[in-house]
Amino acid sequence: MAPLRIAIIGAGPAGLTLARLLQVKGIPYTIYDLDAHAYSRDQGGTVDLHRRGGQMVLEEAGLLEEFKKLSRPEGEATKLVKYDGTVLVDENVEKVKRLEEHQDRPEIDRLVLRQLLLGSLTEGNNNIVWGKKLLGVEESNGKIDLQFADGVEKAFDIVVGADGAWSKVRPFLTDEKPFYSGITAIELWATNVDAQHQWLSQYVGQGSMFMFDQGRAVISQRNGNNTIRTYAAVKQPETWSNDCGIDWSKPEAKTQLIEGYFIDCADDLKRVIIDSNDNLVVRSMYMLPVDIKWEPKAGVTLIGDAAHLMTPFAGVGVNIAMVDALDLSRAIASCVDNKENIGTAVSAFEKEMFQRSQMFANKTWKNMQSHFSATGIEERAALARK
Numbered sequence: 001m002a003p004l005r006i007a008i009i010g011a012g013p014a015g016l017t018l019a020r021l022l023q024v025k026g027i028p029y030t031i032y033d034l035d036a037h038a039y040s041r042d043q044g045g046t047v048d049l050h051r052r053g054g055q056m057v058l059e060e061a062g063l064l065e066e067f068k069k070l071s072r073p074e075g076e077a078t079k080l081v082k083y084d085g086t087v088l089v090d091e092n093v094e095k096v097k098r099l100e101e102h103q104d105r106p107e108i109d110r111l112v113l114r115q116l117l118l119g120s121l122t123e124g125n126n127n128i129v130w131g132k133k134l135l136g137v138e139e140s141n142g143k144i145d146l147q148f149a150d151g152v153e154k155a156f157d158i159v160v161g162a163d164g165a166w167s168k169v170r171p172f173l174t175d176e177k178p179f180y181s182g183i184t185a186i187e188l189w190a191t192n193v194d195a196q197h198q199w200l201s202q203y204v205g206q207g208s209m210f211m212f213d214q215g216r217a218v219i220s221q222r223n224g225n226n227t228i229r230t231y232a233a234v235k236q237p238e239t240w241s242n243d244c245g246i247d248w249s250k251p252e253a254k255t256q257l258i259e260g261y262f263i264d265c266a267d268d269l270k271r272v273i274i275d276s277n278d279n280l281v282v283r284s285m286y287m288l289p290v291d292i293k294w295e296p297k298a299g300v301t302l303i304g305d306a307a308h309l310m311t312p313f314a315g316v317g318v319n320i321a322m323v324d325a326l327d328l329s330r331a332i333a334s335c336v337d338n339k340e341n342i343g344t345a346v347s348a349f350e351k352e353m354f355q356r357s358q359m360f361a362n363k364t365w366k367n368m369q370s371h372f373s374a375t376g377i378e379e380r381a382a383l384a385r386k
């Protein structure tokens, strides 16, 4: 039997993990990504890999030991603060040693995870084609053709859409599109914190600081590169960031944000926003329906955010993207090894993925309702104290 011709669209955590797992199993593939090269844009902040999520997958990929060297178990430390500044929980004080021993959810910068996965692809970047923007997918004579901005690549047996929130593979399978979740976050960076933002560094601690309240939140996360990213989030309509009267490119934007939405908060929380002054990015948060599923179609499937985009309020997106990659790599391998029908194997994979994603999407949705309520921080504190 000729080897299956496999295309992975997207070199994010989902696509790169699948590539690594296929490589371990000796199965050839090609990744296409729209970025001009591996590091052409900011890769985002920190993510935590769970023992039975991302860590389990990295173990199968032969990368767990390397991950442990690169990750930050102390980054799991959580500080929970009420809007009036009362500190309800501070694991920096009580728990860091235990976190370092248990390594349940160590943090890793997305950039470092990308480097780990990319570096593990022994074929080097030969199997990754950068600067390829997918526009759409078509079936032709029982194979799948890929329409890119600069031409067509033909006759694939399997196309995996790992192309994130705005997937161009998804429309081949379903009409569902991401919709606005109701939350917009203003992402604020503080860089070189040890030298230039010592108060902030001390206040946030080694991991994440959360303030949840009715219709608003402040979340600060320490990243590995001496940077803290803060998300000042509000529950507002989709067009809010454009029509709220704040010009986000102006230095006074943060003061206006505080005056409009955080004025009654403790001085410490206002200072977190003010001191995070090295960059500002507006992030409107989108999601797919909690119960998304589609009828299987031969030769095309989705993994990661392309399949089940959710807001980050359960911190599971990367983890389930990697578990999708693991399960799909096994399904593909079963066809190569046992000559099982690829359509049947992928359909069985999707069935399990739908169940998993629905469970985590429900959890994420419930967390979002709780976090942006008046009792959100108390509810989170009760969980942390268990």
Ligand SMILES: Cc1cc2nc3c(=O)[nH]c(=O)nc-3n(C[C@H](O)[C@H](O)[C@H](O)COP(=O)(O)OP(=O)(O)OC[C@H]3O[C@@H](n4cnc5c(N)ncnc54)[C@H](O)[C@@H]3O)c2cc1C
Residues within 6 Å of the ligand: 009, 010, 011, 012, 013, 014, 015, 032, 033, 034, 035, 046, 047, 048, 132, 133, 134, 135, 162, 163, 164, 165, 166, 167, 168, 303, 304, 305, 306, 312, 315, 316, 317, 318, 319, 320, 321
């Ligand atoms: C603020 C924030 C914090 C988060 N925190 C966490 C956390 O703590 N823990 C956690 O588990 N998850 C977290 N997440 C979620 C996590 O980032 C995503 O679930 C994860 O990145 C999904 O990976 P992916 O590979 O499916 O998609 P992506 O990371 O979006 O990668 C998609 C890839 O596809 C490429 N691509 C897109 N369109 C095309 C196209 N048309 N043609 C070719 N290539 C294309 C892109 O360039 C990209 O490389 C967070 C998300 C946000 C926004």
